[in-house]
Amino acid sequence: MIHPTLRPCFYLPLALLGTATSQAAPIQLPTQTVLGASDDTHELTLPLARSTLFLDQQPATSLGANLSESLQRVPGLLALNRQNYAQDVQISSRGFGARAQFGVRGVRLLQDGIPLTMPDGQGQPGLFDLDNLYRIEVLRGPLSSLYGNASGGIIQGFSSEGSYFPTLENRSAVGSDGLWRSRFKYGAQHGDLNVAANLSRLETDGYRDHSDTRRDMANLRLGWDIDDASSLTLLFNALDQPDTQDPLGLTAAALDADRQQAVAQAELFDTRKSIRHQQLGANYQRRLANDDEITVMVYGGERDVQQFLAFTGNSLYSGGGVIELDRRFGGSELGWQRDTELFNLPVTLAAGLSWDYQGEGRKGFVNQFGRKGNLQRDEFNRVESREAYLISTWQLAPRWSLTAGARYSKVKFDSDDSYFTDGQDDSGSVRYDQTSPALGLSYQWTPEISLYGAIGKGFETPTFQELAYRPSGSGLNFDLQPSKADNAEVGFKLRRAQTQVDVALFYTRVDDEIVTGEPQLNTDRSTYANAGKSTRQGIELSIQQQLSNSLSGYLAYTWLDARFDRYQSSTGDDLAGNRLPGVPRHSLYAELAWQPTDGFSTALEMQSLSQRYANDTNSADAPGYAAFNWRASYRQQLGHWQLEPFARIDNLTDREYIGSLIVNGAGTRYYEPAPERNWLLGVAVQYRWQ
Structure with a gap:
């Protein structure tokens, strides 16, 4: 049954469907268009760091199941495969999000203009329809704050339309550790209706013990051009991932003893x-008679999660060792854009209103060594976000352009406690308000070279998961405050026929940095706190050369x-000057391709990371490493058939290294090791009717 608050989100798409009559145009929301999320010629003059990956131009030599496969080549971004599908890919941008022990924090995720990040800021990278994406864009820098509740940047995917002629494709691969994935994809133009659909299944035993996974995904895209001035696109996504085992992180001693083992608690409590x-x-998009463009986006859905943790959770305020979340969510955005003149200068204006809602029933039960026991927590949590934005891009002179904008955000958290056995009513609410202005100036030095500078403010609210527990006692941790960031960046861009160069220098000062606090009393559950201040400064460089x-x-x-500039830990230690954990000082990706x-x-x-610290005290670390991979594919057309066998070998030198870290992990279980040398073999088979 659809939650009452979400009914408009479902009824409006169905009402719009009744008017659709022809093929869909690419989806562009006004904010995205102004900030360059389109295949246009103005990318050189944008005052922000932007990386674009065209997936349809890349050989089919990877598994195609994890966002990290593509994003590892983006400067400033760390996208790590944790070898643990219970916790998803680990993504951080310029250090933002490195603390996340699951999901993505500090980086906003969108696909076709529809958020994959909830209004509280928690993102799910496993929801991207990688089988149908033709382009991924990564935005970093001050102007990315115009998208809302994220300080590290934006990752947005754009789906491809189905091919004109009916096309059916199967892509299957097998690999080390019982890995197997198969995908069926269909695309066609049927009269006025464009269809792109895919189904996939992934199974693996996992590199480590207690890592069995099965993941099923289904995605559908329907598109129409209603008339010459309007278009509509409908998207549906579904994920089913039952009983995914979680091996947990390893301590240094366990890592030395057996890097493929699962810790004892994982087996004892059957963590999954x-x-x-x-x-x-x-x-829905429509261009009006005066060339104004109106965009209406609506979405809604449900997400059910059951997680078995590595402890019983039977103490008075622990909230249980089995967590059940019953979530309903939805939202909408109304956007407007106009190309006009102001003060005799060409200008593009965009404005909009957005609303997002998340309602989640949270229950906690005792973990009776892998079985659900007595109820320990029962509450309903809501978060609602209301935002308004205004963005303008001015052509000040033939070579000078100015981008300026602001976004106002109001995020409200409410909790209704229904568990009174502990003798307390832990209901409560908190509201956060923030205005995020940004300004960027670009100078096109030559037709091939541009320089830019930008400044802006960003913010990042706690997620409900970070608010969920206090170090002691029950109820939400409403003392936790949003972090606020002041960002500055200067950059250089070169675009030539055979050469593409991007350089960005950035500086960010963060107040009230959200950090992992002390574990909850009598459990291994993490809590969160605000540090004082921190600073991020760095250089990003990318070179592409034919x-x-x-x-x-x-x-x-x-x-x-x-680094932390001011930070006193819960134990009273002064951590000022320490490095932010999970963030390497140097990272490098290099590739030499022959066709x-x-x-x-x-x-x-080749991918290389320098030393990363595992905790705020910098007393534990993962050494630096360099790993080499090889890939090959061969595509052959045979009439209506197309065959493409492929192979890859990762970690050619069979090196032992740490793939990812659980920052400040409970019980010093920080380490998630990467596999030694491993392989993947597959074939893509396509048939086209024409």
């Missing part, structure tokens, strides 16, 4: 997570110095 997620969204007709090279390098013919391609990849 089950997820069911369904989401429906619609985008070396010859068949040989190309790519390099992405980041130097990042991220001697239209069908065959191969490449050598």
Whole structure:
């Protein structure tokens, strides 16, 4: 049954569907268009760091199941496969989000204009429809704050339309550790209706013990051009991931003894997570007679989670060792855009209103060594976000352009406690208000070179998961405050036929940095607190070079110095000057690709990270490493058929290294090791009717 608050989110798309008559145009919300989220010629003059990955131009040599496969080549961004599907990919941008022990924090996720980040700021990268994305854009810098509750940047995916002629494709792969994935994809133009749909299943035993996973996904995109001035796109996504085992992080001693083991608590309490997620969204666009463009976006869905943690949770205020979340969510955005003149200067204006809602029933039960026991917590939590934005891009002179904007956000958290056995009513609410202004100036030095500078303010609210527990006692931790960031950036861009260069220098000062606090009393559950101040400064560099007709090279390098300026821990230790945990000082991705013919391609990849600290005290760390990977594929057309076998070997030198860290992990269980040398073999088979 649809939650009453969400009914308009479902009824409006269905009402709009009744008017649709032809193929859909690419989805562009006004905010995204002004900030360059389109295949346009103005990217060179945008005053922000922007990386664009065209997935349809990349050989099919990866599993296609994890966002980290593509994002590892983006400077400033850390996208790590945790080898743990119970906790998803770990993503941080310029240090924001590195503390996240699951999901994504500090980086906003969107697909086709529809948020994959909840209004409290928690994002789910596993929801991206990677099988149908043709483009991923990553925005970093001060102007990304115009998207709302995120300080690190934006990751947005854009789906491709189905092919004109009916096309059916299967792509299957097998690999190390019992890995298997198969995907069926269909696309076609049926009269006025464009269809793109896919189904996939992934199964793996996992690199470590107690890591069995099965993940099923279904995605559907329907598009129409209603007439010459309007279009509509409808998207549906579903995920089913039952009983995904969680091996937990390893201590240093356990890592030395057996890097593939699961800790004893994982087996004892049968730690695991089950997820069911369904989401429906619609985008409607119309160009008016005066060339104004109106956009209406609505979405809604439900997400059910059951998670077994590594403790009983039977003490008075612990809230249980089995967590059940029953979430209903939805939202809408109304946007307007106009190209006009003000003060005799060409200007693009965009404005909009957005509303997002998340209602979640949270229950906690005793974990009776892998079985659900007595009720320990029962509450209903709501978060509602209301936002308004205004953005303008001015052409001040033939070579000068100015982008300025502001976004006002009001985020309210409410909790209704229904568990009174502990003798307390822990109901309560808190509201956060923030205005995020940003300003950027770009100078096009030559037709191929531009320089820019930008400043802005960003903010990041706590998520409900971070508010959920106090170090002692029960109820939400309403003392936790949002972090606020002052951002500055200057950059250089070069675009030539054979060469593309991007350089960005950035500085960020954060007040009330949200950090992992002390574990909850009598449990291993993390709580969160505000540190004093922190600073991030660094350089991002990317170079793409066509070396010859068949040989190309790519390099992405980041130097990042991220430190606490003022921070006294809960134990009274002065941590000022310490490095932010989980953030490497140096990161490098390099690639040399060879494509001697239209069908065959191969490449050598290298990814390197320097030392990363595992906790705020900097007393534990993961050493730096460099890992090399190889890939190859061969595409052949045989009439209506297309075959593409592919292979890859990761970690060619069979090096032992730490893939990801659980920052400030309970019980010093910080380490999530990466596999030694591992392989993947697969084939894509396509048939097209024409």
